[in-house]
Each structure stands twice: as C-alpha cells, then as structure tokens.
Amino acid sequence: MTGTFFPQPIFEGAEKRLELDFELACRSVEEVMVVESADSDSEASCGLRTLKEAEWNKLLQPAECCIVSSKSNGYCDAYLLSESSLFVYESRVVLKTCGRTKILDAVPGIVSAALENQQIGLKLRRAKYSRSAFKCPEQQPEPHTNFSLEVEALNGLFGHLKGGGHAYVLGDQVSNALWHVYTAGQVQEMIMESRIAKEDLMTLEICMTGLDSKYCEQFTCDANSNLKGTKKKLRTESGIEKMLGSQEAIDDYVFDPCGYSLNSVKGETLVTIHITPEDSFSYASIEVCGIKRSEDFDSNAFVQLVADLFKPQSLYVVATCDGFASALEWCDCKLGHSEPGAGSGQMFEKLFSANQVMTRYGNCAFHAFASDGVREEFGSGNMAAKLDKPPFSPITVLREDGMSFSDSSSSGSSEEAQRDETLLPLSESDMDTNFVKRVRADTIETSNCVERYAGCKIRELGLEDTFYVFDLGNVYRRMKTWQRLLPRVKPFYAVKCNPDPGVLSTLASLGTGFDCASQMELESVLSLGVSPDSVVYANACKRPSDLRHMRQTGTLLTTFDSESELLKIKQYHPSAQVVLRIRADDPNARCYLGNKYGAETYEVEHLLRKTIELGLNLVGVSFHVGSGASDPEAFRMAIGLARQVFNAALALGITTMDLLDIGGGFSGGTGDGTEALGKVARVIRASLDKHFGEEGRYRIIAEPGRYFSEGACSLFTCVYGKRRREEKMEYWLTDGLYGSMNCVIYDHAKLAPKPFFLKSSAPVEDLDLYSSTLFGPTCDGLDTVLKDVMMPRLDNGDWIIFPAMGAYTISAASNFNGISACDPQIFYVVSKTE
Structure with a gap:
C-alpha cells in the first residue's frame, strides 16, 4: 500500500x-x-x-x-x-x-x-x-x-x-x-x-x-x-x-x-x-x-x-x-x-x-x-480558507437575538453555518474600485442591538476594561445621506478624526477620498490600496520630510497659505498640485482654526503671483470654517470668498484652477446624518449653484471627519472603584481625560454617559439618582471626567456607556501613567437600520 x-x-x-x-x-x-x-x-x-x-x-x-x-x-x-x-x-x-x-x-x-x-x-x-x-x-x-x-x-x-x-x-x-x-x-x-x-x-x-x-x-x-x-x-x-x-x-x-x-x-x-x-x-x-x-x-x-x-x-x-x-x-x-x-x-x-x-x-x-x-x-476567496488574521479585529455581525458571529470564522454549529447572510445594498458606483470588499452581515432591524451585543461580549469574554463597539453600518448610511444631500461634493475623510482601520477600510470601499496631514496618516490610507489621486494632504504647513514623503508616494494634491510654504514645495515637491487655503471662520465652531491656518484676503494676490513666479501648478482654493461648525451661513460666506479668489487668479492669467475644497466643520451626532447635514447642505448647494454653477467644470471636495465617525462608535467603561462623600458619589472608570475622554478638553465634547449592564436586578429607570463624580484611572487629580452628573448607585463591575465617541477620542489618547489608553479593544458590527 x-x-x-x-x-x-x-x-x-x-x-x-x-x-x-x-x-x-x-x-x-x-x-x-x-x-x-x-x-x-x-x-x-x-x-x-x-x-x-x-x-x-x-x-x-x-x-x-x-x-x-x-x-x-x-x-x-x-x-x-x-x-x-x-x-x-x-x-x-x-x-x-x-x-x-x-x-x-x-x-x-x-x-x-x-x-x-x-x-x-x-x-x-x-x-x-x-x-x-x-x-x-x-x-x-x-x-x-x-x-x-x-x-x-x-x-x-x-x-x-x-x-x-x-x-x-x-x-x-x-x-x-x-x-x-x-x-x-x-x-x-x-x-x-x-x-x-x-x-x-x-x-x-x-x-x-x-x-x-x-x-x-x-x-x-x-x-x-x-x-x-x-x-x-x-x-x-x-x-x-x-x-x-x-x-x-x-x-x-x-x-x-x-x-x-x-x-x-x-x-x-x-x-x-x-x-x-x-x-x-x-x-x-x-x-x-x-x-x-x-x-x-x-x-x-x-x-x-x-x-x-x-x-x-x-x-x-x-x-x-x-x-x-x-x-x-x-x-x-x-x-x-x-x-x-x-x-x-x-x-x-x-x-x-x-x-x-x-x-x-x-x-x-x-x-x-x-x-x-x-x-x-x-x-x-476560495484560496483563503486558512486566512491569516488581519491586523485589526474581524468585522462582527449581529442577529436579531443579539448573538454574534465572526466574519472570519468558518467553524461553529450547523445552524450558524446555514444562517442567511445578506449584503449591504451597495450600488455599482460603490464598487468602482479594485479593493472594495462588501461586508457580510446578518439582518438586524435597528442599531440599538449594539448595546445588547456589548452585554453579550462582557459576559462571553469576562471583560473588565475599556472597549469600543464600532457600527460600520452607521458609516455606510451616512455615506448614502451625504451622496443624497451633497451630490456634487466628494468627501475626503479627515483621517486625524479617527484613524481606525475598520473605519478607513469601510470608507475606502465606499469610494471616499482621504484628507491626510502626516506621513503616518498617508501610509495607513495607501496601505488599503487607495490611490494617491484620492488623497489631499490638507496640512498648509508641512515639514520637508512630509513633502519628500508625498513625492515618494506620488501624492500630489496639497494646501498652502504662505510664501514660505510655496518655497518649500518648490524645493522638495515641485510637481505638486497646490491649493490656496483661505481664512473663512465660523466664530461658533467647536474648534477654531482661523488663528493658525488660512491666508487673509489682503495676502491672496501676492500668493497667486508667487505661484506663477515659481512655476507651481495651482489647481484650486480651500477653506475650513472650523471643526464642529454650527452656523450654515459660514459656508455661504466662505464659498463666496473662494469665488473671488478664482476670479483674481483668472485676472492674473491662471487658468489651471478647477478644484474647490470646502473643508470640514460638519456635525456628527447620531442617526443616519440627515439631521446633522440637512441645514448646511441646503446652504452649500445654493452657494455652489450661485458661484460654481457650471457642473462638470469644477471638482468639489470636502473634508468631513466627525460626520462619518462620531455617531458610529460607542465607548464602554467599567466601574472599578467607588466612594461616598456626604450625599454625593464618586466613581473610578477605566478611561479618562488622558484616554478617549481627552475630547472634553481638546474637542469641547459634551459627554452623555448612561449606566449600562448593572449588577442590580432592578430596572435602571426605577433606581434613585445621585449627584456623582466620574474619575479617570490615572493618578492625576485633573483626570476628572464629569462632576455632578446624575447616576444611580453603581457597584464595582458595573458599566457606563458613552455614545457618539468616534471623533477625536482614540486618535488623541495617551498612555500617561503607564495606563494603556491608545489601543482599547474594538468590536466591529454592521447594523442594517437605525
């Protein structure tokens, strides 16, 4: 034998x-x-x-x-x-x-x-x-x-x-x-x-x-x-x-x-x-x-x-x-x-x-x-039966009963193996890239299953430290809302807002571009198979190494707002396509940017002439009204200013300009994005029709960040310490101001914590509420997340959920005090509807 x-x-x-x-x-x-x-x-x-x-x-x-x-x-x-x-x-x-x-x-x-x-x-x-x-x-x-x-x-x-x-x-x-x-x-x-x-x-x-x-x-x-x-x-x-x-x-x-x-x-x-x-x-x-x-x-x-x-x-x-x-x-x-x-x-x-x-x-x-x-x-995919684990957690999908499955798992019961998997209904335009992967997901009715899913994970894995649940279905729906409300504007996602690979790969598969401002951000995007043509390097003041890196990778589109920057671009990346960033502020924005970036009106003509003198390829104008802007009229004013710059360039004989970058400033929140985008979209559409009405003549892009990521991510923190002081309660959480809660300081975020997964058998709504203080885990007294927030009495091992925590949270976290806050555990889910 x-x-x-x-x-x-x-x-x-x-x-x-x-x-x-x-x-x-x-x-x-x-x-x-x-x-x-x-x-x-x-x-x-x-x-x-x-x-x-x-x-x-x-x-x-x-x-x-x-x-x-x-x-x-x-x-x-x-x-x-x-x-x-x-x-x-x-x-x-x-x-x-x-x-x-x-x-x-x-x-x-x-x-x-x-x-x-x-x-x-x-x-x-x-x-x-x-x-x-x-x-x-x-x-x-x-x-x-x-x-x-x-x-x-x-x-x-x-x-x-x-x-x-x-x-x-x-x-x-x-x-x-x-x-x-x-x-x-x-x-x-x-x-x-x-x-x-x-x-x-x-x-x-x-x-x-x-x-x-x-x-x-x-x-x-x-x-x-x-x-x-x-x-x-x-x-x-x-x-x-x-x-x-x-x-x-x-x-x-x-x-x-x-x-x-x-x-x-x-x-x-x-x-x-x-x-x-x-x-x-x-x-x-x-x-x-x-x-x-x-x-x-x-x-x-x-x-x-x-x-x-x-x-x-x-x-x-x-x-x-x-x-x-x-x-x-x-x-x-x-x-x-x-x-x-x-x-x-x-x-x-x-x-x-x-x-x-x-x-x-x-x-x-x-x-x-x-x-x-x-x-x-x-x-x-038949050759991938022994697929190596990806560098981030596989996308996890939910059933209506709250049970979870792993997209990369081929094992399990026969019932699991025979479950009816559906595909998110992507259009043909969504798949117009050679790296797109449609996400398999079980049919669920609402995104409320996220909390139910988190409870299953806590029990299943015995979790006791901070974790996130990212709902990529929310990202998908917001993309559809954007395409419906701003059909002329292609979004270039601001990577700095949340550089999570699950978010980036989802947006890449939906055909977005990306706004990068550092070598690391650019590398993370290009590693997904994104073309350098789909990147705007929206940092108006770059280091020489940044410009050399752009040149090496074939990334061309970048912003400037000073003569100094033009001279650097001429020296290190002369073939770049340059975009003049002008100052156009919403004074009520959550994060003000005009004090640092954007050319003043009186500087514009000199900068236009300098691009001609240096022989640089000037292709357009950009602005940013401020992160988390609240006044739609700021966009009306900014688009009008941009038109004036286009006219000034044409008067100087510059005929290469066809790009308008309307920047970021779009609100996040929860839901499918209609509420966050509705009012400002009407103003943008009207202003574009007035000042840039020749459809097909101009490329219009934007740099949304929090709009796509904020509402998709829920943060779950565990209570691991408590103390009573007179009639007030104090609790220690596994995350704080040096971790994801840094958004309170740097992004002026308003947190909305709510108790979750309590050991008490009584319904949350029946529990008495107490004025409470929530501390982060470091030894710094500054690490106080919230004061005088009303919470039921909590025990060690109880959990608190912070919804809409996907914008400027993990991306700015640190490992201060030796407490790792930069790489919390992340679970990906895909919900079908809100």
Missing part, C-alpha cells in the same frame, strides 16, 4: 525573513582598542563575521534549524540552512527560515553575541521582519499563528529601538494575497540625509505557489537518494544559471527526497533560491538583495524570466528600497503583458499593486499575479 491514500504532511514553504542591522556600541577606551585590534588582524574577520560556523550553529538552535553548507566572499558569509538561508555581513544579518521554525527565538542570542563578544562590540540599531501569508497559519508555533501576535512579540524584542516599531499589511485580505512587514529603529540620519537615489539599496523578492510539476521534477532525488546529474548540470538545465548570471561564490543543495536551496554572492549582493517541489503544496522563493539603484538590473525582465521558468499559478513580487527612491518605480512589474505564445505562453493577470512607505525604513511595493487559469478562484 502506498502513502497516496493518506493525507500528506504539508511543508510550509513561505519564509519568515529577519534583517538585523548593528552599529558600534559605546564602550570603554580599552574595549574599543580590543575591537580595533581584532579588526586590523584580518579583513575577512571583522564584526559579526568574527563568529564562526560552529558559533552560528549554536545561535540558530533556538530557531530549530542548522547549517548544512557555506560559502564566502570578501563581504559576506553565506550559510545554507536545513530551512532556508543565513547571510552574515560585518554589521548585518539576513536570516530566512521556512517550515515551522521559531525565527524570533534566535534573536536574543544573536544580539547578545554581537554586543558581548569583545572582538565585535556591536549593538542593534534596527530590525525588519517580513513574510507572505502562510498556507497553514494554525500549524505555526506561536507567535506566528497570526500577525497580531507576531507584532506583539516583535515589539517586545525591538520596540525599544530609536524610532519604535511599525507594522504594515499589504494586499488583499479576502484572497489572502498578503505581505506582512514589521520595522523598528531607523537609518542613521546622516546617511539618510546625504544619500542620493543611485546609492539606495534595493531588494527584489519573488514568491510563487502552484509550480509547474514537470519543471519541479528536476529538484528531486532518484530511488537511491542520488541527485540526477551534477549540481552544475541542474543549474544549467533548469535555467537557474541564466537567472544568476556571473557570481563569485555559488552554494546549492538538493535535499533528499526533494527540495532545493541555493545561495550565491557577488560583492555585497546576495541571491538566494528555495524550492519546495511537492505537487500538493509546491512553493518557490527567489531573492536578490543589495542591488544598488544605479546598477543595470532590469527587475521586470528578471521577474518575467522567473515566471517563464516556474510557470506558477500565483506569483507575488515584493520590491523594497532602503532609502528615498521609489520601489514602485524601480519595479512596476509588467508581467503578463506579453503576447500569447511568448516565453512560456502562460498569461498572468495582475490582481493588484500596493505601495507602502515604511517609517524611517524606506518603502516597498507589493504586486500579486494569478495565471489565467486560476484567476477566478484566486480572486473569489
């Missing part, structure tokens, strides 16, 4: 990749002399290369892999491992491990060996971890079962480095075509400021599944465990030799009964290849690392050659730049555009491209392809 009747064990080919960079540690004079003396003995034994193979084998034991062979050149020691490869430079380590290895367990030993060895004396400066999605994440050792756990572990190892840790997920959550990246630390400022594009170092990684079975037969041993021919012959006949070109040192290994690994080095550049040829889970990866931007390396031709050789069903390409150059421009990946019959004759369709600027760590571009024969299956 053969083993084909039994399930075959799956080998996880996808590698975990770890890159560690070191610098000379601060040591005593005597210790430095020891290091310098060691370095002068032998050019080939400097820094980390001082550690020999036996020492590296010992350091790799916690990761559960070992060295099988090695080769070196003047720059690098290249080790083939039982699971992938290790490359050691004087001050850098690149470690790749596949299977169920525990790569992070090797980090403490490597870092200690680098620092404590007298001949080395190096301390860790920065780290990068990356991987594609696993085929079987549940079979991985923790923390590799999902990226959230990995990020937690990585922060524990590297979060202390200067610049802190940052995590990114690029790709498509539905089809599981994902690339995960974590970075910590930063490139030395001197190097980054002086580096020019040709000095930037590039890395190209190609990951493939569903390899051509005939091609894979070459990488197996015969019945006697012998290689079929020589390794040189294998490299030649498989096409790998052509792929490598000239190399200084090549080391390859054919595993018994199958599998192939290769390392090669030339100068500082490395190439590593790993092939898992088994039919049911075939996988191959190819990496070229350390390519100088100025080198004559055609990344697109290289990818095409690899695709022609392996003929995979799916193929990912990741280009990374360790510097300022654009990885997306360096490798824009034209794969699949050749004529049928060329090369392998296999056609590919690009599913998507994603670009990510990594804070203080360069940028990377991620491309996903599927061959023509498997395109539909790949895009349908």
Whole structure:
C-alpha cells in the first residue's frame, strides 16, 4: 500500500525573513582598542563575521534549524540552512527560515553575541521582519499563528529601538494575497540625509505557489537518494544559471527526497533560491538583495524570466528600497503583458499593486499575479480558507437575538453555518474600485442591538476594561445621506478624526477620498490600496520630510497659505498640485482654526503671483470654517470668498484652477446624518449653484471627519472603584481625560454617559439618582471626567456607556501613567437600520 491514500504532511514553504542591522556600541577606551585590534588582524574577520560556523550553529538552535553548507566572499558569509538561508555581513544579518521554525527565538542570542563578544562590540540599531501569508497559519508555533501576535512579540524584542516599531499589511485580505512587514529603529540620519537615489539599496523578492510539476521534477532525488546529474548540470538545465548570471561564490543543495536551496554572492549582493517541489503544496522563493539603484538590473525582465521558468499559478513580487527612491518605480512589474505564445505562453493577470512607505525604513511595493487559469478562484476567496488574521479585529455581525458571529470564522454549529447572510445594498458606483470588499452581515432591524451585543461580549469574554463597539453600518448610511444631500461634493475623510482601520477600510470601499496631514496618516490610507489621486494632504504647513514623503508616494494634491510654504514645495515637491487655503471662520465652531491656518484676503494676490513666479501648478482654493461648525451661513460666506479668489487668479492669467475644497466643520451626532447635514447642505448647494454653477467644470471636495465617525462608535467603561462623600458619589472608570475622554478638553465634547449592564436586578429607570463624580484611572487629580452628573448607585463591575465617541477620542489618547489608553479593544458590527 502506498502513502497516496493518506493525507500528506504539508511543508510550509513561505519564509519568515529577519534583517538585523548593528552599529558600534559605546564602550570603554580599552574595549574599543580590543575591537580595533581584532579588526586590523584580518579583513575577512571583522564584526559579526568574527563568529564562526560552529558559533552560528549554536545561535540558530533556538530557531530549530542548522547549517548544512557555506560559502564566502570578501563581504559576506553565506550559510545554507536545513530551512532556508543565513547571510552574515560585518554589521548585518539576513536570516530566512521556512517550515515551522521559531525565527524570533534566535534573536536574543544573536544580539547578545554581537554586543558581548569583545572582538565585535556591536549593538542593534534596527530590525525588519517580513513574510507572505502562510498556507497553514494554525500549524505555526506561536507567535506566528497570526500577525497580531507576531507584532506583539516583535515589539517586545525591538520596540525599544530609536524610532519604535511599525507594522504594515499589504494586499488583499479576502484572497489572502498578503505581505506582512514589521520595522523598528531607523537609518542613521546622516546617511539618510546625504544619500542620493543611485546609492539606495534595493531588494527584489519573488514568491510563487502552484509550480509547474514537470519543471519541479528536476529538484528531486532518484530511488537511491542520488541527485540526477551534477549540481552544475541542474543549474544549467533548469535555467537557474541564466537567472544568476556571473557570481563569485555559488552554494546549492538538493535535499533528499526533494527540495532545493541555493545561495550565491557577488560583492555585497546576495541571491538566494528555495524550492519546495511537492505537487500538493509546491512553493518557490527567489531573492536578490543589495542591488544598488544605479546598477543595470532590469527587475521586470528578471521577474518575467522567473515566471517563464516556474510557470506558477500565483506569483507575488515584493520590491523594497532602503532609502528615498521609489520601489514602485524601480519595479512596476509588467508581467503578463506579453503576447500569447511568448516565453512560456502562460498569461498572468495582475490582481493588484500596493505601495507602502515604511517609517524611517524606506518603502516597498507589493504586486500579486494569478495565471489565467486560476484567476477566478484566486480572486473569489476560495484560496483563503486558512486566512491569516488581519491586523485589526474581524468585522462582527449581529442577529436579531443579539448573538454574534465572526466574519472570519468558518467553524461553529450547523445552524450558524446555514444562517442567511445578506449584503449591504451597495450600488455599482460603490464598487468602482479594485479593493472594495462588501461586508457580510446578518439582518438586524435597528442599531440599538449594539448595546445588547456589548452585554453579550462582557459576559462571553469576562471583560473588565475599556472597549469600543464600532457600527460600520452607521458609516455606510451616512455615506448614502451625504451622496443624497451633497451630490456634487466628494468627501475626503479627515483621517486625524479617527484613524481606525475598520473605519478607513469601510470608507475606502465606499469610494471616499482621504484628507491626510502626516506621513503616518498617508501610509495607513495607501496601505488599503487607495490611490494617491484620492488623497489631499490638507496640512498648509508641512515639514520637508512630509513633502519628500508625498513625492515618494506620488501624492500630489496639497494646501498652502504662505510664501514660505510655496518655497518649500518648490524645493522638495515641485510637481505638486497646490491649493490656496483661505481664512473663512465660523466664530461658533467647536474648534477654531482661523488663528493658525488660512491666508487673509489682503495676502491672496501676492500668493497667486508667487505661484506663477515659481512655476507651481495651482489647481484650486480651500477653506475650513472650523471643526464642529454650527452656523450654515459660514459656508455661504466662505464659498463666496473662494469665488473671488478664482476670479483674481483668472485676472492674473491662471487658468489651471478647477478644484474647490470646502473643508470640514460638519456635525456628527447620531442617526443616519440627515439631521446633522440637512441645514448646511441646503446652504452649500445654493452657494455652489450661485458661484460654481457650471457642473462638470469644477471638482468639489470636502473634508468631513466627525460626520462619518462620531455617531458610529460607542465607548464602554467599567466601574472599578467607588466612594461616598456626604450625599454625593464618586466613581473610578477605566478611561479618562488622558484616554478617549481627552475630547472634553481638546474637542469641547459634551459627554452623555448612561449606566449600562448593572449588577442590580432592578430596572435602571426605577433606581434613585445621585449627584456623582466620574474619575479617570490615572493618578492625576485633573483626570476628572464629569462632576455632578446624575447616576444611580453603581457597584464595582458595573458599566457606563458613552455614545457618539468616534471623533477625536482614540486618535488623541495617551498612555500617561503607564495606563494603556491608545489601543482599547474594538468590536466591529454592521447594523442594517437605525
């Protein structure tokens, strides 16, 4: 009997990749002399290369892999491992491990060996971890079962480095075509400021599944465990030799009964290849690392050659730049555009491209392809049966009985499996983007189920700390209200209001643009697949690094209100599309902005002339009446002022202006947005018809924030302390002014707390009310949320709900006093109606 009747064990080919960079540690004079003396003995034994193979084998034991062979050149020691490869430079380590290895367990030993060895004396400066999605994440050792756990572990190892840790997920959550990246630390400022594009170092990684079975037969041993021919012959006949070109040192290994690994080095550049040829889970990866931007390396031709050789069903390409150059421009990946019959004759369709600027760590571009024969299956989600957990909680949906389900769960009772899932009725225009995901939701009648759901979660999970419930159905309905009341105005959501990924991804799927004002905000939006064309960088005074970042990402639209800003834009991003921000205040707005931003009327002509003098592309006018504006007439006045600026520009011969940005200031509140938007929408429509009546001639956008997010989010806080003072009660809550309640100070919010989920069996309305004070959890006396609020008598373990807490709450929270308030637990729900 053969083993084909039994399930075959799956080998996880996808590698975990770890890159560690070191610098000379601060040591005593005597210790430095020891290091310098060691370095002068032998050019080939400097820094980390001082550690020999036996020492590296010992350091790799916690990761559960070992060295099988090695080769070196003047720059690098290249080790083939039982699971992938290790490359050691004087001050850098690149470690790749596949299977169920525990790569992070090797980090403490490597870092200690680098620092404590007298001949080395190096301390860790920065780290990068990356991987594609696993085929079987549940079979991985923790923390590799999902990226959230990995990020937690990585922060524990590297979060202390200067610049802190940052995590990114690029790709498509539905089809599981994902690339995960974590970075910590930063490139030395001197190097980054002086580096020019040709000095930037590039890395190209190609990951493939569903390899051509005939091609894979070459990488197996015969019945006697012998290689079929020589390794040189294998490299030649498989096409790998052509792929490598000239190399200084090549080391390859054919595993018994199958599998192939290769390392090669030339100068500082490395190439590593790993092939898992088994039919049911075939996988191959190819990496070229350390390519100088100025080198004559055609990344697109290289990818095409690899695709022609392996003929995979799916193929990912990741280009990374360790510097300022654009990885997306360096490798824009034209794969699949050749004529049928060329090369392998296999056609590919690009599913998507994603670009990510990594804070203080360069940028990377991620491309996903599927061959023509498997395109539909790949895009349908059928290949995502083992979906890695997303970086935020999966969307949770409600039934009428208050029970909850997880969108990403495939387990459960047969009743759950057969429940009737409906789709929010998105229109065709809602889906006019290649990254849209329609949200599955059970039918529920009203959004009141949110509180019922929260009670279920408290009981189910034993919750005792702050959490939020985000109703993404409310965001959806508000978008529909906006389109109905302001059909000419495209909303560009103000990310600073609430940068939660669930809110951002929902709005992105509905076709909004985004108002960003920092590198981090821009990165979070672009990582969703949003085009830079759908972003306005609405910060009228940007740092040089902000402008360089805009230029790298291809983000063009930005505001200005001073000559100084125009000069910076000319220097750092001369191709930008600039928008003149004018001052137009609502004196009754919750947050006044005119004292800081907006050109005065008498400054406008000078600024218009300056754009002509500098040769900048002036495309429009913007204003912001103030956050949480209350007077609709402020918009009437502001739109009239904007018309005057358009007229002044035309008189100066400027004919490029076609954009009007009417800013933010839209109210939030609860409900579907009709009440919040109704009065101001009438004024805006009338003013636009009067001053910008040529529909189709002008692009009209706005920057709403709280309108979309405020009413969608409910905050739940637990009572964990109480005290009676005379006839008044005092309670300690798990959130306060240094957390989400900062909105009381900075956003002039009026809180409306109400008791929820009390231990008392009596109905809330039957309980006596007492004048009460609500304290936050920190030791600061200022952390007093509310005084003299009427509440029933509460016990420890009771809960208080604060509705409409989605605007300028989490986004401005801090971890003061060591109490974590920046990352409360969040549950997502989708309600059908209010």
